[in-house]
Amino acid sequence: xxxxxxxxxxYISILAVTLFAWGICLVNAQKIQALDHVVQLHYxxxxxxxDQLESVLKDQLESKDRIISGLVAWNQETxxxxxxxxxxxxxxxxxLKVYGNTRLLFETKELIGNGLYxxxxxxxxxxxxxxxxxxxxTDVVGKQITLQDKDYTIRGILKDKSKSIxxxxxxxNQEAKFNVARIxxxxxxxxxxxxxxxxxxxxxxxxxxxNLSLKSILLSYLALIPGCLLGVYGMLKLYFYIYRxxxxxxxxxxxxxxxxxxxWVTGEVLQLSIQLPSYxxxxxxSDFAFWSILLEKFRANEQMLKMLPTSIADGWYQEVYVVLxxxxxxxxxxxxxxxxxxxxxxxxxxxxxxxxxxIISFISIISIYIIEGSVLIIPAFWCSxxxxxxxxxxxxxxxxxxxx
Numbered sequence: 552x553x554x555x556x557x558x559x560x561x562y563i564s565i566l567a568v569t570l571f572a573w574g575i576c577l578v579n580a581q582k583i584q585a586l587d588h589v590v591q592l593h594y595x596x597x598x599x600x601x602d603q604l605e606s607v608l609k610d611q612l613e614s615k616d617r618i619i620s621g622l623v624a625w626n627q628e629t630x631x632x633x634x635x636x637x638x639x640x641x642x643x644x645x646x647l648k649v650y651g652n653t654r655l656l657f658e659t660k661e662l663i664g665n666g667l668y669x670x671x672x673x674x675x676x677x678x679x680x681x682x683x684x685x686x687x688x689t690d691v692v693g694k695q696i697t698l699q700d701k702d703y704t705i706r707g708i709l710k711d712k713s714k715s716i717x718x719x720x721x722x723x724n725q726e727a728k729f730n731v732a733r734i735x736x737x738x739x740x741x742x743x744x745x746x747x748x749x750x751x752x753x754x755x756x757x758x759x760x761x762n763l764s765l766k767s768i769l770l771s772y773l774a775l776i777p778g779c780l781l782g783v784y785g786m787l788k789l790y791f792y793i794y795r796x797x798x799x800x801x802x803x804x805x806x807x808x809x810x811x812x813x814x815w816v817t818g819e820v821l822q823l824s825i826q827l828p829s830y831x832x833x834x835x836x837s838d839f840a841f842w843s844i845l846l847e848k849f850r851a852n853e854q855m856l857k858m859l860p861t862s863i864a865d866g867w868y869q870e871v872y873v874v875l876x877x878x879x880x881x882x883x884x885x886x887x888x889x890x891x892x893x894x895x896x897x898x899x900x901x902x903x904x905x906x907x908x909x910i911i912s913f914i915s916i917i918s919i920y921i922i923e924g925s926v927l928i929i930p931a932f933w934c935s936x937x938x939x940x941x942x943x944x945x946x947x948x949x950x951x952x953x954x955x
Contacts, residue, residue, distance in 0.1 A: 649720060
């Protein structure tokens with residue numbers, strides 16, 4: 552009886568860890584929800600000018616048929632000197648020159664103090680790291696900071712670990728260019744068509760775009776599910792091959808190393824963040840030339856995006872990426888622990904449970920998204936695997952106890 556209780560406690564502990572990881576995913580999903588209906592544009596060479604941005608905003612505010620509700624653009628410059636003249640301290644960091652609504656750059660709850668108001672050329676937002684290095688604390692709202700021989704009044708402190716400062720760009724400067732922009736659309740049903748209309752109407756340069764909505768992220772990761780299925784199935788096969796000739800923990804460690812290696816290669820080396828364009832329709836699925844051109848376009852876009860410097864505005868992606876990878880690893884370790892304790896007749900039963908868990912998870916995610924307008928992030932796919940396997944193992948264990 553004590554042995555059975557011990558096993559049950561192990562199962563419950565594993566489920567608790569999995570549910571905890573699932574909860575973290577849910578919390579972080581809300582960080583993307585603020586960017587629903589938002590498209591991010593990247594420009595490698597020719598960027599947006601202040602005149603173009605002013606023209607778009609002015610016309611959209613006066614138009615009866617508005618298609619955008621918000622816009623922000625920025626340009627990042629590195630190795631800019633920031634100084635605290637009173638204490639004689641100085642550091643080098645990133646400068647973000649922005650135009651438009653900073654609400655689309657970061658969450659207001661991440662800001663201590665106030666944001667920048669329109670045409671606020673005398674104010675600045677600095678990160679916590681800058682405040683600590685120049686003053687030793689974050690109680691610096693209202694104080695002066697010198698950037699490139701110009702004094703700015705600190706309006707707010709952003710909770711971020713980078714050394715960065717955000718200032719409003721002087722749009723009267725004809726040389727001002729913005730290489731990244733975020734546009735919030737009123738209607739997000741056909742982003743590609745709406746974006747093309749906007750670019751044609753205002754003669755805007757074309758850039759590489761990323762749809763930051765939750766629905767787009769779901770569809771992007773949905774395209775990776777077949778590969779995930781094959782990967783899990785292959786690792787299970789490898790696990791049983793090693794387990795037949797070696798001790799359990801050796802096979803578990805080997806499998807963990809393989810899983811972490813695959814995660815790292817996929818996330819860091821390949822950098823494949825697939826976007827599903829609206830023009831993919833069933834009658835073109837059999838056109839191999841179409842898929843070849845599309846894949847080359849994806850690769851070219853990803854290579855360019857990888858070359859661009861990261862900024863404060865990319866913080867949401869980094870947080871989600873960390874949660875995605877950590878949830879995958881935690882869930883996979885949960886799978887390994889439960890596989891050791893669970894009783895299955897054959898490998899196909901494992902594969903069936905994994906397939907079932909992914910289908911159930913996807914249905915629940917889409918249902919919640921349609922009903923509530925918010926959704927669990929994709930690691931729910933991975934979290935549901937050990938959850939379902941754990942339930943299956945518990946049922947098997949209690950059935951064995953009752954039979955005895």
